[in-house]
Ligand SMILES: *[C@@H]1O[C@H](CO)[C@@H](O)[C@H](O)[C@H]1NC(C)=O
Ligand SMILES: *[C@@H]1O[C@H](CO)[C@@H](O)[C@H](O)[C@H]1NC(C)=O
Ligand SMILES: *[C@@H]1O[C@H](CO)[C@@H](O)[C@H](O)[C@H]1NC(C)=O
Ligand SMILES: *[C@@H]1O[C@H](CO)[C@@H](O)[C@H](O)[C@H]1NC(C)=O
């Protein structure tokens with residue numbers, strides 16, 4: 046029941062505030078996480094691991110066979126017992142290596158000269174590198190399992206990458222008979238510079254790495270080191286890779302199931318962003334790529350000796366469906382394969398950011414691509430470069446047989462080509478120049494988040510009953526985790542958690558599907574969080590509205606479906622969030638068997654008459670709307686507090702009832718119920734009266750200055766006076782402004798005649814102060830997005846001008862233009878700005894057409 050009394054002023058204001066709030070959420074088009082948990086929130090507890098002096102938890106390798114999490118940090122390796130990663134006490138023993146009491150020795154690579162047989166730390170320190178330079182530490186970049194007994198580890202080792210083997214049973218470095226640690230040259234496997242983005246994967250005992258092979262960092266390479274004999278690599282002179290930043294790799298067993306009629310080979314996929322040379326007159330446009338090689342590739346006999354004969358790449362494009370705005374820089378890729386045999390149903394989930402900015406502080410997108418799309422692109426047309434003009438064209442002529450870049454299949458074997466060594470020269474010569482596929486693998490964002498920079502993703506395939514859901518876990522560069530699910534094409538962020546004490550990027554996410562845990566690392570901390578906490582959904586409505594696939598309502602509580610045996614009583618409604626059917630009893634929660642019953646008995650509050658009190662009401666969901674309900678009585682006074690509470694004033698010897706309800710998708714839940722009683726008192730005891738108030742800790746207690754001394758003064762007269770003053774003030778303001786206009790009428794006229802220029806100038810401060818939504822694509826590229834792509838040339842090439850805030854008239858013109866036509870990508874055009882000498886281009890959906 047809404048009171049009609051004080052309505053004249055407060056009620057409309059309150060309603061407008063509410064409506065305004067709801068509309069802001071919708072119009073923004075952004076996804077609000079339903080729940081938000083602060084660091085170390087008790088509802089979402091995490092186990093933590095950190096060690097003093099240990100930073101840069103750069104690599105994580107989860108081994109369910111060993112029940113161990115292998116962690117590579119700067120200068121040190123850990124093997125953490127999965128039973129409890131946090132219950133580890135570190136001891137420094139005499140030789141400065143770390144001992145983990147519960148399980149194992151953490152191997153301390155580098156810097157410990159006492160350790161016998163260690164390679165000298167300062168070996169080959171590059172000229173010009175200061176000894177204290179932080180880059181001269183040994184950053185672990187590769188930590189993978191080779192076989193059932195050994196792990197392989199590589200570190201940057203002060204710009205001289207080095208690798209070693211570790212025995213898993215006692216977690217010690219493999220030593221030679223003479224007691225020396227067996228090391229291998231890490232070149233072409235591990236980058237020199239710790240900041241370089243590289244990737245590595247071990248498939249069938251062989252290491253495949255995407256990295257750089259020289260100290261300068263300008264020789265990108267995809268490298269396979271055969272267990273015995275020669276290695277394979279990309280051909281550098283042919284520019285197969287253009288300053289790539291690798292974000293991941295995957296091994297997909299496309300030879301399965303055994304004995305199928307295609308007889309294809311297993312493949313290794315690489316994901317990276319690089320300079321898109323096919324857009325070569327759009328200088329330094331970055332593109333995301335998927336590249337692949339075949340496991341059985343042995344290189345060519347005469348042509349492409351010791352080089353890949355199966356290297357092909359295609360563009361991955363994650364762009365907005367409406368205006369084609371591209372999220373062109375891939376940050377991470379998670380490859381979700383239901384089972385090795387079922388590789389055809391693989392889904393590639395990538396997180397992308399943009400080289401350009403749309404929205405005030407950047408946004409990120411999650412896009413997914415299917416295996417069908419990928420196969421289609423690699424089976425489609427090739428592109429060809431004109432070596433003279435350096436322009437790329439679609440290759441429309443017949444291609445040699447067997448199809449260049451394909452793995453050896455039964456078809457090839459029939460033609461007496463059992464391996465790449467027997468591949469005809471004309472096929473290999475073709476592949477040298479036709480490594481880029483013509484079709485672009487497109488997708489539009491599943492999840493688009495403003496003001497978030499996503500860095501990592503993991504995806505869990507959850508089967509609940511007959512339905513399958515893909516739950517996305519996405520990490521941000523400021524240490525948050527989003528758990529999200531796609532419902533009929535719309536994204537729902539189930540929860541957001543702050544993972545680390547300090548804002549630092551999520552570097553790795555490892556998902557333990559068996560135990561239902563996530564291991565997430567950053568610069569200085571490693572956390573373990575359970576994938577869900579169903580206990581925290583305290584009513585049927587919360588359980589259903591959460592749309593959390595891990596949780597189901599069993600009639601009395603929200604249960605974790607992975608921890609209890611399947612039950613017919615379980616009810617879920619992930620798609621519809623149908624609280625009406627599942628929680629029908631709860632529609633009147635006062636009588637429902639739910640924890641909200643606790644608040645349904647009203648909480649008595651006694652305050653001195655004519656004093657104010659804030660009644661708090663904390664929403665349990667960011668998507669819910671708060672509704673206060675109370676009886677209408679004359680002389681009532683109340684208004685909303687900024688935090689969503691209700692400010693009420695005590696009425697002498699009267700009791701008022703205030704209920705705070707949360708409404709979310711039609712589900713109503715009582716959050717708080719107060720009985721406020723005003724206590725009449727003598728003028729002289731105004732202040733001592735306070736001692737009778739039952740202490741309610743977080744609540745404010747306000748006494749209006751005027752009120753306290755004159756309790757007889759009615760609120761009504763107070764407001765009437767205020768109204769009169771306001772009206773008088775407004776009137777005099779209007780009169781004054783009319784007067785000013787009248788005085789300056791001639792000046793105003795001339796200003797209007799001048800036309801556009803003043804208008805443009807007026808817009809300038811807007812773009813300077815708070816960048817608005819519709820900045821031109823090329824207008825506000827900020828260096829942050831450059832560092833996303835950590836290729837060397839990109840880092841050195843200062844191609845993205847830090848945009849000076851509208852320093853020249855030209856600039857301001859381009860700003861205003863784009864405000865009229867926000868991000869109209871169909872009208873791509875080259876623009877030369879005085880501050881950025883190279884021509885830059887609005888990248889648009891028509892980009893393909895403008896190449897030819
Ligand atoms: C789950 O939530 C409940 C209720 O908020 C809380 O008491 C419990 O500690 C949480 N459990 C975990 C593992 O976070
Ligand atoms: C991990 O810790 C548990 C409990 O402390 C212990 O039983 C188990 O053996 C440990 N695992 C390993 C691999 O050491
Ligand atoms: C595992 O790899 C290591 C290092 O290459 C090798 O010494 C060992 O024999 C291998 N073990 C097995 C069981 O293959
Ligand atoms: C680990 O085991 C190997 C043999 O399996 C042994 O040679 C080596 O000394 C052991 N290392 C440690 C640190 O115990």
Ligand SMILES: *[C@@H]1O[C@H](CO)[C@@H](O)[C@H](O)[C@H]1NC(C)=O
Nearest residue numbers: 100101103184239240568569
């Ligand atoms: C190592 O951590 C520091 C912060 O502690 C960070 O600035 C640096 O970029 C990190 N380096 C790598 C290679 O992760």
